[in-house]
Amino acid sequence: MSTALPPRPRNISNSKARISIVASKYNEEFTDALVENAKDELAAIMPHARVDVVRVPGAFEIPVACAAVLAGEEKPQAVIALGLIIRGKTQHGDLVAESVSTSLQEMAVKHVTPVIHEVLLVEDEKQAYARCIGSQLNRGREAARAAESMVELFSKLKHDPDSKKKLNRQFPSNA
Ligand SMILES: Nc1c(NC[C@H](O)[C@H](O)[C@H](O)CO)[nH]c(=O)[nH]c1=O
Numbered sequence: 001m002s003t004a005l006p007p008r009p010r011n012i013s014n015s016k017a018r019i020s021i022v023a024s025k026y027n028e029e030f031t032d033a034l035v036e037n038a039k040d041e042l043a044a045i046m047p048h049a050r051v052d053v054v055r056v057p058g059a060f061e062i063p064v065a066c067a068a069v070l071a072g073e074e075k076p077q078a079v080i081a082l083g084l085i086i087r088g089k090t091q092h093g094d095l096v097a098e099s100v101s102t103s104l105q106e107m108a109v110k111h112v113t114p115v116i117h118e119v120l121l122v123e124d125e126k127q128a129y130a131r132c133i134g135s136q137l138n139r140g141r142e143a144a145r146a147a148e149s150m151v152e153l154f155s156k157l158k159h160d161p162d163s164k165k166k167l168n169r170q171f172p173s174n175a
Pocket residue numbers: 024026027057058059060061083084085086087093096
């Protein structure tokens with residue numbers, strides 16, 4: 001089990017990036033906490049960013065909502081996907097988790113936009129508490145830090161002429 005979060009960035013970002021959080025409502029005690037921790041961390045490390053939140057019924061609806069956000073006129077610089085799947089007595093939880101993971105990664109590559117994946121599959125509420133409400137392993141904070149790191153990276157890639165040429169050659173639709 002991972003024992004700690006990645007560290008906070010040393011410098012506060014001045015980025016005015018747009019960050020979209022797409023979160024499921026299912027298991028809302030835990031998913032609400034993921035959203036609040038992600039927003040709180042973004043406010044601390046990216047205080048000038050614009051953060052929008054979209055809520056969907058369950059984890060399985062997260063990818064299609066991410067697709068809608070990415071297809072919008074004001075495409076975000078990063079999407080944070082938050083959800084909590086608690087494994088039940090059937091394979092449904094695993095099927096949902098697998099489908100969501102694959103869809104999110106495919107979308108990130110297709111849109112050349114970071115999609116931060118914190119749609120969790122856990123065994124029980126104890127694991128859920130540690131990752132959604134607790135502080136040491138909080139996946140909402142982890143998601144915010146990953147989003148900040150990727151926004152900064154992509155900004156450098158975009159403004160570095162050499163990288164820009166490579167990116168445009170590889171993904172001409174994003175030029
Ligand atoms: N059991 C959980 C679900 N199940 C619902 C699905 O995500 C989906 O909304 C339904 O299959 C209709 O398409 N969702 C969670 O987010 N977490 C669960 O533990």
